[in-house]
Amino acid sequence: MLFNSLTxxxxxxxxxxxxxxxxxxxxxxxxxxxxxxxxxxAAWNPPFILLLWISTVVxxxxxxxxxxxxxxxxRRIWLLVSVAVNLGILxxxxxxxxxxxxxxxxxxxxxxxxxxxSWTIVLPVGISFYTFQTMAYSLDVxxxxxxxxxxxxxxxxFVTFFPQLVAGPIVRPTDLIPQFANRPPPRAGRFAWGLSLxxxxxxxxxxxxxxxxxxxxxxxxxxxxxxxxxxxWLGTLAFSGQIFSDFAGYSTTAIGxxxxxxxxxxxxxxxxxxxxxxxxxWRRWHVSLSTWLSDYLYVPLGGNRxxxxxxxxxxMLTMLLGGLWHGASWTFVxxxxxxxxxxxxxxFIRERVGPTRLSRTLPFQIALAMLTYxxxxxxxxxxxxxxxxxxxxxxxSMLTFGxxxxxxxxxxxxxxxxxxxxxxxxxxxxxxxxxxxxxARTPWWVTATVVGAMLVSIVITQxxxxxxxxxxx
Numbered sequence: 001m002l003f004n005s006l007t008x009x010x011x012x013x014x015x016x017x018x019x020x021x022x023x024x025x026x027x028x029x030x031x032x033x034x035x036x037x038x039x040x041x042a043a044w045n046p047p048f049i050l051l052l053w054i055s056t057v058v059x060x061x062x063x064x065x066x067x068x069x070x071x072x073x074x075r076r077i078w079l080l081v082s083v084a085v086n087l088g089i090l091x092x093x094x095x096x097x098x099x100x101x102x103x104x105x106x107x108x109x110x111x112x113x114x115x116x117x118s119w120t121i122v123l124p125v126g127i128s129f130y131t132f133q134t135m136a137y138s139l140d141v142x143x144x145x146x147x148x149x150x151x152x153x154x155x156x157x158f159v160t161f162f163p164q165l166v167a168g169p170i171v172r173p174t175d176l177i178p179q180f181a182n183r184p185p186p187r188a189g190r191f192a193w194g195l196s197l198x199x200x201x202x203x204x205x206x207x208x209x210x211x212x213x214x215x216x217x218x219x220x221x222x223x224x225x226x227x228x229x230x231x232x233w234l235g236t237l238a239f240s241g242q243i244f245s246d247f248a249g250y251s252t253t254a255i256g257x258x259x260x261x262x263x264x265x266x267x268x269x270x271x272x273x274x275x276x277x278x279x280x281x282w283r284r285w286h287v288s289l290s291t292w293l294s295d296y297l298y299v300p301l302g303g304n305r306x307x308x309x310x311x312x313x314x315x316m317l318t319m320l321l322g323g324l325w326h327g328a329s330w331t332f333v334x335x336x337x338x339x340x341x342x343x344x345x346x347x348f349i350r351e352r353v354g355p356t357r358l359s360r361t362l363p364f365q366i367a368l369a370m371l372t373y374x375x376x377x378x379x380x381x382x383x384x385x386x387x388x389x390x391x392x393x394x395x396x397s398m399l400t401f402g403x404x405x406x407x408x409x410x411x412x413x414x415x416x417x418x419x420x421x422x423x424x425x426x427x428x429x430x431x432x433x434x435x436x437x438x439x440a441r442t443p444w445w446v447t448a449t450v451v452g453a454m455l456v457s458i459v460i461t462q463x464x465x466x467x468x469x470x471x472x473x
Contacts, residue, residue: 003253004206004462011040012257019261026183030153033161033261040162041125048124051089056159058085059134063141063148075142082138090131096121098328126166128325132292134159137173139296146174154180163257167250169268169288176263184262193436196451197256203454204249211461212419213242216412221384221394226404232397234408238416239384240377241423244273247286273376273424274431276369278342281376293322311347316340326383331391335382342375373424 002008015036019029042049062082066075091099107114137155140146149155158177220227220235227235251268258265268288275281282290298318304311316337323336359365378395385391397404408416430438439447 003250003257004202004210007043011036016260027153029183030157030180034153034157037157037160037162037165041160041165044125045122051093051124051127052130052160054089055086055130055134056156058082059138059159060149060152060155062138066138066141067148079138079142082135086131086135090127093121093124093127095324095328129168129170130159130165132170132289132325133173136170136292136296140173149173149177150181161258161263163254163261164251164265167247167254168286169251169254169266170292171265171288175266179263190259190262193439194256194259194261196447197259198253199256199451199454199458201249201251201253201256202458204245204252206249207454207457207461208419208423209242209245209249212415213238213245216408216416217242217384219407219412221386221390223405223407224390225407226393226402227397228404228406229397229401230413231404231406231408232394234413234416236377236381236384236394236398237420240273240380241416241420243380243383244269244423271427271430273373274369274427275372275376276365277372278339278346278375281372282339282343289322289325293318297321308351312344315343315347319343331382331385331388334391335379338375338379338382369428 015033018032024032038049038052041052059082062078065078069075069078104114137146137149137158141148149158154177155173157180158171158173161171161176164171216238217235220231221239248269255265255267266288268286270284270287272281272284275284298314301314301317302310303314317340319336319340320333321336323332323334323339326332326335353359359368378398381394381398382391385394396402
């Protein structure tokens with residue numbers, strides 16, 4: 001079920017009516033939310049609810065056993081059960097075909113012809129998100145960062161909570177499970193603010209991502225020819241804006257939907273295209289994933305505690321696996337490898353140069369932000385391209401300033417240029433601000449006018465129900 005569909009509007013209206021109805025115990029309300037979450041997920045493919053059940057039951061019982069066991073060896077065995085089940089499910093459904101194709105290519109390079117039966121694996125929507133979320137529960141209990149949940153109902157709702165089930169934010173158990181313990185106390189303005197965030201999220205998805213930027217990105221990346229450098233850059237910039245607006249739009253809608261129901265989800269984006277450096281970028285882009293990778297992969301690998309060489313290796317491994325998390329393709333691995341390289345080089349320079357008077361000046365900060373944005377856009381080419389031929393062709397067109405085919409009409413050029421300029425301006429102005437604080441200082445009628453204008457734009461633009469890009473991850 002897509003947020004940007006009339007089906008979801010009807011579904012959410014019914015859920016809200018039942019959730020805020022004056023009758024029923026808090027336990028009954030949670031059961032309603034759990035059933036609604038299963039229905040929300042079943043709208044894609046009902047049998048895949050079984051995977052949610054497996055993750056829920058396994059991690060619930062594993063965490064109970066880990067908590068009740070003092071012996072370190074037995075605790076590790078139970079943790080391995082959780083990791084094996086979760087990564088086994090993720091590995092089969094997301095990486096089974098990828099691993100088999102690469103095995104066939106490898107043995108073929110050795111002169112061995114390997115015939116495999118044809119098979120099709122359907123990727124369950126959101127499997128990467130809820131797998132990481134449930135694994136975090138077992139890991140936190142193992143590391144004694146958290147106690148096991150007191151209620152299987154609360155844990156089941158944590159796993160399946162529909163606003164963020166299929167595309168995040170990846171919520172930590174200590175952040176969400178305690179919120180289910182008691183009925184959320186009433187808070188002035190929460191309902192209206194949640195609805196406003198949902199409108200903003202849908203505006204980002206429908207008007208900006210799908211309406212203004214997706215057509216240009218599609219024309220450029222599907223052209224199949226060497227392009228003029230202007231078109232190659234405009235297509236890449238269009239995709240950079242599209243993927244931000246698409247994914248941030250989902251996260252914002254999810255946060256708003258949760259608020260309307262009385263729950264708080266963490267921010268997932270903090271105006272990343274105003275980042276000054278790549279560490280700063282990953283503190284602003286897909287925050288729930290970057291912190292997950294840091295806490296459960298980078299730090300356990302040793303982080304920066306085992307010397308400079310090991311630190312660079314840990315950075316690279318973390319980002320390579322982060323790239324592979326996004327998709328079963330070598331282009332995603334290259335995307336992650338580039339970000340790992342950027343982070344390693346940035347760390348190397350910072351350790352040897354350190355902060356200087358020049359580095360603190362505004363012109364230097366602006367120049368570094370522009371360089372960061374430029375290099376991030378280079379990585380988006382590999383993220384968007386379906387194969388390396390397209391990626392190398394795009395990179396060649398972008399960096400050599402050569403002539404080639406023109407595929408973008410004047411209207412697309414103007415639309416992409418204007419939209420990206422406005423996006424960068426907003427990110428720059430909001431770099432050190434929070435949206436809630438800005439809105440709190442703004443007259444209510446201005447906020448209402450802006451939300452109303454976004455709602456009208458959504459209605460005017462709505463012509464199709466394109467799935468969110470991150471559903472494929």
